[in-house]
Amino acid sequence: MTEHSIGPLSPGGPILLVGAGKMGGALLDGWLAGGLDPALVAVVDPGLPPDVAERLSAQGVILAPEPGNLPPPAAILFAVKPQMAADALPSVAGFVSPDTVVVSILAGTTLKTLRSGLPNGAAVVRTMPNTPASVGRGITACVAGEGVSAAQRALADRLLQACGEVVWVDDEALIDAVTGVSGSGPAYVFLMAESLARAGVAAGLPPDLAGKLARATVEGAGELLHRSPETPETLRKNVTSPNGTTAAALGVLMAADGLDPLLERAVAAATARSRELAG
Ligand SMILES: NC(=O)C1=CN([C@@H]2O[C@H](COP(=O)(O)OP(=O)(O)OC[C@H]3O[C@@H](n4cnc5c(N)ncnc54)[C@H](OP(=O)(O)O)[C@@H]3O)[C@@H](O)[C@H]2O)C=CC1
Numbered sequence: 407m408t409e410h411s412i413g414p415l416s417p418g419g420p421i422l423l424v425g426a427g428k429m430g431g432a433l434l435d436g437w438l439a440g441g442l443d444p445a446l447v448a449v450v451d452p453g454l455p456p457d458v459a460e461r462l463s464a465q466g467v468i469l470a471p472e473p474g475n476l477p478p479p480a481a482i483l484f485a486v487k488p489q490m491a492a493d494a495l496p497s498v499a500g501f502v503s504p505d506t507v508v509v510s511i512l513a514g515t516t517l518k519t520l521r522s523g524l525p526n527g528a529a530v531v532r533t534m535p536n537t538p539a540s541v542g543r544g545i546t547a548c549v550a551g552e553g554v555s556a557a558q559r560a561l562a563d564r565l566l567q568a569c570g571e572v573v574w575v576d577d578e579a580l581i582d583a584v585t586g587v588s589g590s591g592p593a594y595v596f597l598m599a600e601s602l603a604r605a606g607v608a609a610g611l612p613p614d615l616a617g618k619l620a621r622a623t624v625e626g627a628g629e630l631l632h633r634s635p636e637t638p639e640t641l642r643k644n645v646t647s648p649n650g651t652t653a654a655a656l657g658v659l660m661a662a663d664g665l666d667p668l669l670e671r672a673v674a675a676a677t678a679r680s681r682e683l684a685g
């Protein structure tokens with residue numbers, strides 16, 4: 407069970423997920439774990455693996471609906487790869503009613519592009535979630551397009567809150583840097599676990615032990631950061647004895663050519679790629 411219960415939700419129509427891959431599937435898991443009634447959820451994804459389709463169907467989720475046999479969705483969560491957007495938008499458009507809000511999670515795909523593939527005046531919210539959503543610990547940044555009503559914004563907020571925290575921005579341009587920090591960010595942290603394990607092996611540990619230590623360290627540090635009211639800086643200082651082992655390591659990581667410039671370049675590369683995807 408996640409920390410974020412969606413509770414009873416009467417959205418006034420089903421919630422349609424278009425694209426139930428890694429991220430769409432994570433959000434779907436978050437909704438179901440958060441208590442969203444599966445009978446209110448429909449999924450369009452021609453590539454759904456049979457075991458996933460079977461599990462969702464057994465839970466009562468509606469699979470592969472057509473616009474003619476599904477009531478107008480209150481919200482459509484659009485979650486295909488950005489490169490598939492043009493192919494998939496016509497099928498999304500077929501489900502859109504005047505009251506539907508389309509919530510996109512596509513990296514680099516602008517409100518303008520999305521709206522151009524949907525019926526005139528469609529309400530669109532562009533968002534950037536991240537995969538910890540599958541365990542209720544995601545964070546999603548959102549920007550509302552023109553004409554999104556307060557009720558539509560509240561519904562988008564509620565659906566995303568079932569999977570973690572939600573923040574709203576007014577400036578769509580910020581979403582590219584959001585993607586570089588929190589959208590892609592979980593990958594940087596997982597890489598830290600991989601890289602720390604490799605460094606442990608280089609320092610003489612057996613690979614299994616290095617992997618176990620590195621994973622538990624990243625998990626534990628994340629949990630401590632989650633539970634503690636302290637800043638990351640204070641938590642770091644709490645580990646660091648004067649002239650001790652951590653100080654020796656931080657001398658490398660916090661040097662002029664250490665982690666800051668490396669992450670700055672990494673986030674800049676992701677941000678630039680997000681802008682590039684927008685065309
Ligand atoms: N993964 C992440 O961490 C994050 C991803 N995003 C965004 O989420 C989106 C999805 O990414 P991700 O989940 O990683 O990608 P996936 O490839 O895992 O998921 C996309 C899914 O959409 C399916 N699909 C393809 N075409 C259609 C269609 N016409 N109609 C319905 N479904 C279709 C795909 O099927 P098939 O595989 O058969 O093509 C696949 O199952 C991307 O736009 C990405 O930018 C945003 C934040 C974080």
Ligand SMILES: O=C(O)[C@@H]1CCC=N1
Nearest residue numbers: 513585588589590591
């Ligand atoms: O790598 C990507 O393009 C997507 C967007 C953010 C995380 N994954």
